[in-house]
Structures are given as structure tokens and as C-alpha cells.
Amino acid sequence: MKTSFAFRAIAAAFGLLAFARTASAFTVDADIPAGNIIVNSVDGDVVSVRQDLRDTNHDWFYWAFRVKGAAGRTVWFDFRGRDGKSAAVVGVRGPVVSKDRGKTFAFALDGKAAQDGFTYTFGPDEDETYFYECHPYLRADWDAFLARHGADVKAGRIVLETLCKSRKGADVPRIRVGHVSADPRHRVLLTARHHCSETTASWVVEGFVESFLADDDLGKWLRENVELMVVPFVDYDGAQAGDQGKYRAPHDHNRDYAEFIYPETKAITEWVAGHAGGRLDAFIDVHCPWIRGKYNEFVYTPRKDPKIIPDPELDQRFSELVEKMQKGPLRYRAADDLPFGQAWNKGLNYNQGWSSIIWACNRVKGLRICRTFEVPFANANGAVVTPDGCRAFGGDVVRALREILAQPAKQ
Ligand SMILES: [Zn+2]
Known part of the structure; x- marks a missing residue:
């Protein structure tokens, strides 16, 4: 009996050891779409990580990682820079979490995350979880969007083209949509992801494009009058x-x-010069700001120098129209726009070189509207930023743009 008890005790001890070994063997890696993480250390249930800056020479905040084998555990993820100081790189609604390998995402810790980390309890069967600083949006998401509109592609309402080869040799997509068959009355250029980690911009692009396909008055008017030229990923490889x-x-x-050291920027200017004859009615470039604080938690436009933008009064009217006509949940307010010369929006900010908007203001003819929209990552005047909310905002911008385009241009 004694032997048997001792045997059972030893077996139990081994069992515990085996359990302990299994329990500690969770992994943290960047092996997911648009993954980005450096693991500083793992100490029990405390994981110290930092964002991988790669060739970015300022501090920035994008990260994305996967945890495998942590089912049933509660783990503290602590963001620390190379200097050992805590890093405020977690957004205001915490990480964007996927428990189904990227099929669906949610702000699973909204209200519970700190700016430099979060605690996450993995469910008993939750063996693989993705954590992103913001909703990911890659080429596969764009392709899925186009596949949802396969009938429009087939019918020629969306024309799929290649902008150029990226530095890594990939085909960079561009599309034309709306009045694509002959010279349209108006041409509009829409770009996103000049800064590749600014992902919520991509859903604004989807909503913008969908307005051109909709079976409603606006959609019909757009297809009769406007050709939309779209570059969904300017920094294609980075995205x-x-x-x-x-x-x-x-x-x-x-x-x-x-300077045009990137093939995409050069190709955009050549597309405008060639296809559009150097002339556009509007150019809109969608961006995202920083992750928290004023000018990072509402949608706004940083207004450019009134000396270079085509028509400052019309620009103001456009803002007011977007606010008035919006149906989506992101609560854009014209008064939130950032005047030129304030906060970060100064001439100084462009010492490194011209932005797309500054290039267009100086080089493209016919422009009535030429501006960016900054779309936050998580919070928009209290509203949760979601893919659908961003799509709705894209539609809101198009609705206002129609009002501008339908008026005769000033001579
Ligand atoms: Zn940007």
C-alpha cells in the first residue's frame, strides 16, 4: 500500500511538473499579418514587449503580436522601450483582439487597459490570440472588399489596374470607379496609407468607393459625372x-x-499627369493621427496654408457640409479642424519634403478641394471607431463632395 501511495505521490508530482512546464510554454511572436513586436523578456505571467521601429527614426506606436499556448492564464503585457522606460503605445480603447486568427476583431479590453500595457485573461480553450495596436488592414482585406463587389468589377464599374511595382517587387493596386468609360465631367483622386500603419483610413476608402457603386441617387449621379481614382496603399510594402x-x-x-524615392509617389504623379491630364477637381488623402489626446480622438482636417490651397472659403464650406450631412457615427465637427499654424500643423512640419497635398496644391490644375482627413484609431468624439463607422464617414465625405462638385467652378 505504502509503495503504491508513494508511487501515486511521485506520479502526481511529475504530473504537476509536466503541467507547470506546459503552462509556462506560451509563446509571443510577430508571425501574423502585419506583425510587429520585440519581446524584451518573459517572466512568469509578465511579458515585456516593445514596438519594432524598423527604419522609423522617431518614436512611434504601431505593434501587433500573437500569443499561443496561454489558455486559462492571466498575463500582464508591459510595454517598455529600449531604454527600459514604460512606453505609452496602447490606444485609448486598449488592444484590438482577435480570438479567431484574424477573422473578427474587437476592443476586448475597452476601459480596462493602461496606456503602457494591459492584463489579459485567456479563456480555457483560447490557445491562439492576436493583439493589434489598431485594426489591421492588408492587401487581403482590399481583395476581399473587391470580391464583395465582384459584380461591379465584372460589369466594368470598377476598373482594376496596377499603379506600379513596389520596392519589394509587388504589384501596387489602383482602381478607377464611377464614370470610367470616357472623359468624365469631374475627376477625384483618393489616397490612403501614405503612412502604412494608419489602417482606419482604409475603411474610409471603402465607404468612399461604395458610394460610387450604390443603387441610389448619389451613386447614379456619381457614375454619370465623376471618375474616382483610388490608390488604397501608397506605402504598399509597409502596409x-x-x-x-x-x-x-x-x-x-x-x-x-x-524627391520621389518611392515608386508609388512617383507613379501617382504620373497617373495624374497622364490619365487625368494634370487636372483634378478634388484630391483627398486619408490619414490617422496619434493614439490619444486632443487631435487624436476626433476626425478632423489639418488645414493647409491658405496661400496654397485652392479656395479656403470653399474648404470651410466643405467642412460644414460634411458635418451637416453626415449620417455615420463618427461625429465629425468642422470646428475640430486644425487651423494652419497651430499645434503640429506648421510649415516646419514639411521641412523634410512636400506632402501629397502640398504637391497637388502646387502642381495639379483645376482643384477645388485638396485636403486630408485624420481619422482616429479608436475614439471619435466618444464614438467607438469601427470599420463600419469609418465606411459611413467615407460616404459622408462623398455626399458633401457632390454638393461642391455640382456647383459651377469659379473661373
Ligand atoms: Zn499620416
Whole structure:
């Protein structure tokens, strides 16, 4: 009996050891779409991580990682920079979490995360979880969007084209939509992801494009009058690789419109010069700001120098129209726009080179509206930023744009 008891005790001890070994064997890696993480250390249930800046020469905040084998555990993820100081790189609604390998995402810790970390309890069967600083949006998401509109592609309402080859040799997509068959009355250029980690911009693009396909009065008017030219990923490679994109050395894509070291920026200018004859009615470039605080938790436009924008009064009217006509939940307010010369929006900010908007204001003819929208990552005047909310905002912008385009242009 004694032997048997001792045997059972030893077996139980081994069992515990085996359990302990299994329990500690969770992994943290960046092996997910647009993954980005450096693991500083793992100490029991405390994981110290930091964002991988790659060729970004300022501090920035994009990260994305996967945890495997942590079912049933509660783990503290602590963000610390190379200098050992805590890093405020977690957004105001915490991480965007997927428990189904990227099929669905949610702000699972909204209201419970700190700015430099979060505690996460993995469910008993939750063996693989993705954590992103913001909703990911890659080429596969764009392709899925186009596949949802396969009938429009087939019918020629969306024309799929290639902008150029990226530095890594990939085909960078562009599309034309709306009045694509002959010379349209108006042409509009829409770009996103000049800074590749600014992902919520991509859903605004989807909503913008969908307005051109809708079976309603606006959609019909757009298809009769407007050709929309779209570049969904200006920094194509960075968007797929999970780079920061912002402040790349020696400069990023949106400071490249004087030097053109990136194939995409050069190709955009050539597309406008060639296909559009150097003339556009409107150019809208969608961005995202920082992750928390004023000018990071509402949608706004940083107004450019009134000396260079086509028509400051019309620009103001456009803002008021978007506010008045919006149906989506993101609560844009014209009064939130950032006047030129205030906060970060100064001439100084462009010492590194021209942005796309500054290039267009100086080089493209016919423009009535030429501006960016900054779309936050998580919070928009109290509303939760979601893919659908961003799509709705894209539609809101188009609705206001129609009002502008339908008026005769000033001579
Ligand atoms: Zn940006």
C-alpha cells in the first residue's frame, strides 16, 4: 500500500511538473499579418514587449503580436522601450483582439487597459490570440472588399489596374470607379496609407468607393459625372509588413513629393499627369493621427496654408457640409479642424519634403478641394471607431463632395 501511495505521490508530482512546464510554454511572436513586436523578456505571467521601429527614426506606436499556448492564464503585457522606460503605445480603447486568427476583431479590453500595457485573461480553450495596436488592414482585406463587389468589377464599374511595382517587387493596386468609360465631367483622386500603419483610413476608402457603386441617387449621379481614382496603399510594402511607416529614414512617403524615392509617389504623379491630364477637381488623402489626446480622438482636417490651397472659403464650406450631412457615427465637427499654424500643423512640419497635398496644391490644375482627413484609431468624439463607422464617414465625405462638385467652378 505504502509503495503504491508513494508511487501515486511521485506520479502526481511529475504530473504537476509536466503541467507547470506546459503552462509556462506560451509563446509571443510577430508571425501574423502585419506583425510587429520585440519581446524584451518573459517572466512568469509578465511579458515585456516593445514596438519594432524598423527604419522609423522617431518614436512611434504601431505593434501587433500573437500569443499561443496561454489558455486559462492571466498575463500582464508591459510595454517598455529600449531604454527600459514604460512606453505609452496602447490606444485609448486598449488592444484590438482577435480570438479567431484574424477573422473578427474587437476592443476586448475597452476601459480596462493602461496606456503602457494591459492584463489579459485567456479563456480555457483560447490557445491562439492576436493583439493589434489598431485594426489591421492588408492587401487581403482590399481583395476581399473587391470580391464583395465582384459584380461591379465584372460589369466594368470598377476598373482594376496596377499603379506600379513596389520596392519589394509587388504589384501596387489602383482602381478607377464611377464614370470610367470616357472623359468624365469631374475627376477625384483618393489616397490612403501614405503612412502604412494608419489602417482606419482604409475603411474610409471603402465607404468612399461604395458610394460610387450604390443603387441610389448619389451613386447614379456619381457614375454619370465623376471618375474616382483610388490608390488604397501608397506605402504598399509597409502596409503588408507591419512597418510604422511614419518618419521613415530619410523621409516617409508623405514627405516624398519633391524627391520621389518611392515608386508609388512617383507613379501617382504620373497617373495624374497622364490619365487625368494634370487636372483634378478634388484630391483627398486619408490619414490617422496619434493614439490619444486632443487631435487624436476626433476626425478632423489639418488645414493647409491658405496661400496654397485652392479656395479656403470653399474648404470651410466643405467642412460644414460634411458635418451637416453626415449620417455615420463618427461625429465629425468642422470646428475640430486644425487651423494652419497651430499645434503640429506648421510649415516646419514639411521641412523634410512636400506632402501629397502640398504637391497637388502646387502642381495639379483645376482643384477645388485638396485636403486630408485624420481619422482616429479608436475614439471619435466618444464614438467607438469601427470599420463600419469609418465606411459611413467615407460616404459622408462623398455626399458633401457632390454638393461642391455640382456647383459651377469659379473661373
Ligand atoms: Zn499620416
